[in-house]
Amino acid sequence: MNGSRYYGVRVEGAKYGIGFGSALAITISYSANHSILWAIIDGILGWLYVVYFALFRG
Template sequence: MKVINQDSGEYMHNITIKKGLKYGVSFGSALAIAISFTANHSILWAIIHGLFSWFYVIYYALFKSV
C-alpha cells in the first residue's frame, strides 16, 4: 500500500473504508448463511440468503427470531 499524500491521510482513509465495507459484507453473508442453514436445513436457501447478506440478518432478527 503506497501513500500518495502523507499530509492529508485521505488516501489511507479511503483504503480503510473500502476494506471495512469488504469485510462487513463478507461477515454479513457468512452470518446470513449460518442463520439460514440453522433455521431451514437447506443449502439452497442458505446460498440465496447469503446473497441478501445483512438484509436477511436484519429480517431474521426482527421477524423470525423467537
C-alpha cells in the same frame, strides 16, 4: 495524502463487512431451514436476511 489512507481503511472495512454478513446469513439460514438452497439465496442477500431474521423471526 491522509485522505487516501482513510479511504483505503473504509474500503477494507466494507469488504470485510459484506463477507461477514453473508457468512452470518448462511449460518442463520441453514440452522433455521436446514436447506442448502435457501442458505445460498440468503447468503446472496447477506445483511438484508440477517436484519429480517432479527426483526421478524428471532
